[in-house]
Amino acid sequence: MIKQYHITLREYPKGIHLITTVILNNLEQLPEKGLLNIFLQHTSAGLSINENADPSVRVDMELFLNKTVPENSPYFTHIFEGSDDMPAHIKSSIFGNSITIPIVDFKLGLGIWQGIYLGEFRNHGGKRKLIITIYT
Amino acid sequence: MIKQYHITLREYPKGIHLITTVILNNLEQLPEKGLLNIFLQHTSAGLSINENADPSVRVDMELFLNKTVPENSPYFTHIFEGSDDMPAHIKSSIFGNSITIPIVDFKLGLGIWQGIYLGEFRNHGGKRKLIITIYT
Amino acid sequence: MIKQYHITLREYPKGIHLITTVILNNLEQLPEKGLLNIFLQHTSAGLSINENADPSVRVDMELFLNKTVPENSPYFTHIFEGSDDMPAHIKSSIFGNSITIPIVDFKLGLGIWQGIYLGEFRNHGGKRKLIITIYT
Numbered sequence: 135m136i137k138q139y140h141i142t143l144r145e146y147p148k149g150i151h152l153i154t155t156v157i158l159n160n161l162e163q164l165p166e167k168g169l170l171n172i173f174l175q176h177t178s179a180g181l182s183i184n185e186n187a188d189p190s191v192r193v194d195m196e197l198f199l200n201k202t203v204p205e206n207s208p209y210f211t212h213i214f215e216g217s218d219d220m221p222a223h224i225k226s227s228i229f230g231n232s233i234t235i236p237i238v239d240f241k242l243g244l245g246i247w248q249g250i251y252l253g254e255f256r257n258h259g260g261k262r263k264l265i266i267t268i269y270t
Numbered sequence: 271m272i273k274q275y276h277i278t279l280r281e282y283p284k285g286i287h288l289i290t291t292v293i294l295n296n297l298e299q300l301p302e303k304g305l306l307n308i309f310l311q312h313t314s315a316g317l318s319i320n321e322n323a324d325p326s327v328r329v330d331m332e333l334f335l336n337k338t339v340p341e342n343s344p345y346f347t348h349i350f351e352g353s354d355d356m357p358a359h360i361k362s363s364i365f366g367n368s369i370t371i372p373i374v375d376f377k378l379g380l381g382i383w384q385g386i387y388l389g390e391f392r393n394h395g396g397k398r399k400l401i402i403t404i405y406t
Numbered sequence: 407m408i409k410q411y412h413i414t415l416r417e418y419p420k421g422i423h424l425i426t427t428v429i430l431n432n433l434e435q436l437p438e439k440g441l442l443n444i445f446l447q448h449t450s451a452g453l454s455i456n457e458n459a460d461p462s463v464r465v466d467m468e469l470f471l472n473k474t475v476p477e478n479s480p481y482f483t484h485i486f487e488g489s490d491d492m493p494a495h496i497k498s499s500i501f502g503n504s505i506t507i508p509i510v511d512f513k514l515g516l517g518i519w520q521g522i523y524l525g526e527f528r529n530h531g532g533k534r535k536l537i538i539t540i541y542t
Contacts, residue, residue: 136303136406138372167408169443169539171305173372175381177321182499185449190484194492195499197481202338202474209333212326220330227318227331227387232370234504236410236445236537243537245447251499265379267305267372269405269541270408272439272542274508307441309508311517313457338474345469348462356466363454363467363523368506401508401515403441405541 135165139266146254146262148218150192154249157266158242165270168237173265178222178256180229186249199225199253222255229253237268271301275402282390282398284354286328290385293402294378301406304373309401314358314392316365322385335361335389358391365389373404407437411538418526418534420490422464426521429538430514437542440509445537450494450528452501458521471497471525494527501525509540 141160143153157172164170174181185191203224205217212220233250236243252262277296279289293308300306310317321327339360341353348356369386372379388398413432415425429444436442446453457463475496477489484492505522508515524534 136305138303138374167410169408169541171370171372173370173379175379175384177319177381177383183449183503184495184499188484191492191495194482194484195496198475198479198496201481203334207334209337210330212324212330220327223320223327224331224334227320228364228500230366230369230502231319231384233502234370234443234445234506236443236539238410238537243445243447245449245535247449248447248503263381265372265374269305272441274439274510307506307508309506309515311515311520313455313517313519339470343470345473346466348460348466356463359456359463360467360470363456364500366502366505367455367520370506399517401510403508405441 135270137268141264141266143262145260146252148254148257150196151252151254152186152249153252157250161266164237164240166240168268168270169234170237170242171232171234171267174231175263175265177226178219179259179262180226180231180253181233182229182251182253183233183248184251185247187247218257225253225255271406273404277400277402279398281396282388284390284393286332287388287390288322288385289388293386297402300373300376302376304404304406305370306373306378307368307370307403310367311399311401313362314355315395315398316362316367316389317369318365318387318389319369319384320387321383323383354393361389361391407542409540413536413538415534417532418524420526420529422468423524423526424458424521425524429522433538436509436512438512440540440542441506442509442514443504443506443539446503447535447537449498450491451531451534452498452503452525453505454501454523454525455505455520456523457519459519490529497525497527
């Protein structure tokens with residue numbers, strides 16, 4: 135059995151955002167057992183799973199990405215959409231755009247400290263679209 | 271219902287290559303709804319999803335990886351297979367070797383700007399093998 | 407058909423470890439065809455697939471991660487759990503915490519050189535928990 139949901143997120147500012155609750159609020163009751171895949175239909179944002187409690191983790195994670203993938207790198211040639219564009223594509227491939235989470239006992243099988251991150255890597259990325267696929 | 275396909279890609283030069291069409295050309299009609307997993311059976315190449323229109327994104331992405339994972343790093347000890355070998359393993363883990371894409375309305379649920387990337391990280395990587403698994 | 411297993415790994419030291427055999431030893435006979443998802447319930451360790459033969463690949467991979475995500479980076483603010491903590495979160499998002507592998511002919515469809523890596527990114531990470539979900 136497959137169920138799919140299409141979710142459009144509100145626009146988020148550049149940065150890393152916890153979206154576990156937003157996603158769950160858009161789904162019906164989860165099945166007892168299965169897998170849930172979240173697929174982000176964009177190339178300048180990303181999905182990851184990481185620490186859900188202390189916002190400083192999200193701040194430091196973004197600072198790390200900004201320093202590791204600097205804007206205006208002299209060798210970039212894909213520059214006509216703004217200095218945040220090519221770094222956003224690279225960060226998107228570092229994070230990835232799809233995550234798969236087991237469903238256990240009618241809930242996401244996340245560890246106690248795990249939450250779902252949206253990495254918004256553009257200054258004005260707009261509303262981002264997700265496809266959720268649930269297998270039972 | 272599960273269907274699996276084994277695809278052998280032609281040899282690609284070192285770089286990042288758009289392989290969406292190559293993959294689709296090797297599959298039968300997709301089901302109405304499901305998930306498609308692409309698994310690359312190699313440790314010195316990778317798969318990612320990113321921008322499908324402007325080749326400069328692929329060029330800059332590879333330049334970024336080359337600069338971030340430099341050949342001949344003085345601390346590398348795994349050097350007997352050539353200076354491109356250890357960086358290729360690292361880039362493979364950064365990209366990942368497996369992607370999962372929803373199937374929606376008989377098509378891949380990719381966003382309008384999304385394509386499937388093969389990162390060929392070796393100078394002479396040879397023909398790469400993929401396993402495609404489709405769940406419906 | 408879905409089957410799930412919960413595996414608790416022994417404590418590993420900081421570093422990158424091959425855990426293919428440990429995982430397989432905890433599973434019953436695999437089905438003829440399917441997908442296997444491994445999900446790590448932690449935010450300071452990661453999973454990847456890479457070279458299974460030469461231990462120097464794992465050593466160099468960890469050295470690369472340590473150099474690329476240095477402890478005590480002056481801009482880190484999430485520092486109260488020790489200097490290895492914030493780098494561990496970042497490395498976890500670089501590796502990812504979930505991998506999906508096809509099952510082919512009653513075996514994992516890994517390439518001949520592929521093995522499953524646990525990246526233990528903390529000095530004392532403790533026992534790590536995995537959820538294995540098998541789809542047939």
